[in-house]
Amino acid sequence: MLLRVIGIGPGSPRQITLEAVDAIGATDVFFLLDKGSRTSELTALREKFLTEYGAPGHRVVAIADPPRDRRPDDYEAEVRRWHAARVDAVRAAVSEHLRPGETGGFLVWGDPALYDSTLRILDQLAARDDVSVEVEVIAGVTSASALTAAHGIVAHGIGEPILTTTGRRLSATPAGADANQIVMLDSDLAFRETAAPDDLVYWGAYLGTEHEILVSGRVADVTAEIEEKRARARERLGWIMDIYLLQKAR
Incomplete structure (x- = not known):
């Protein structure tokens, strides 16, 4: 079959x-x-x-x-x-x-x-x-490509690698591999524990849909906004699909 x-x-x-x-x-x-x-x-x-x-x-x-x-x-x-x-x-x-x-x-x-x-x-x-x-x-369009397109950004610096991981494993990222991290399946927003205040986060939920939400900026500046918008959206819709790109401060 x-x-x-x-x-x-x-x-x-x-x-x-x-x-x-x-x-x-x-x-x-x-x-x-x-x-x-x-x-x-x-x-x-x-x-x-x-x-x-x-x-x-x-x-x-x-x-x-x-x-x-x-x-x-x-x-x-x-x-x-x-x-x-x-x-x-x-x-x-x-x-x-x-x-x-x-x-x-x-x-x-x-x-x-x-x-x-x-x-x-x-x-x-x-x-x-x-x-x-x-x-x-x-093959299908990935949420990672939808995220970078929605924010209008390149996911990495010139010639840099990208690590794709999960929230569960974010803290285990090896030293030197954390310049650009695409993080999926993260119900706890693990970057709050791993990122430095000046690191950049590009977050998106419900990408490409009528419910799409985008937030970006320094971790210190936008973490509370992401927490609030994520919690409200999940309560309103009963589910959430989100992803983010975490970049080390340069």
Whole structure:
């Protein structure tokens, strides 16, 4: 069976690529991991893409996302357990709803290669003896590129490297690798503990959507503003997707 993993960008209906539009139109059944009412707006946006670009007669199958401990004692072990549960759920849904000769698809926010588990789940599915899976990947606009575009900036100085990391691992950035850091999945705004007052932060939430929020400046000057706007937005919408670029003062 052929399963497509389609990157659909960070959320703007105008940031989905033509390649993704073609892939959506060539797919018969779409499997959506349902995370409940907390992300209902995100689910509605994915369904809008399918309504606009899906082929006539395409079908949508919602898969209840298995529960996950967000603050486990052993983070990697919990993620492995969660992924295994997802594999079981995806296997059951695909077996029940994908007919012989049909193509299945998964819509992924941003790009499938960057902090998304879909490809890992399908790799585990393909490794099982009772299923034959071919995976096709469609690249998407990343939230990192949407962030720098929204702020109108280059992410690094001339010839400098960029480190992409998570809030959980920000404090572990090696010395000399912290000139330019793109930080994702940071529910605690970890830069408050790692950055110097004169470092620069370029923060964005809901990039490319009607809810987009941007803040930039010296860490000492804008941290409180980011905290306030982030908390208010999360309370108002019930969810948040944000990212930031942290640069050492030069």
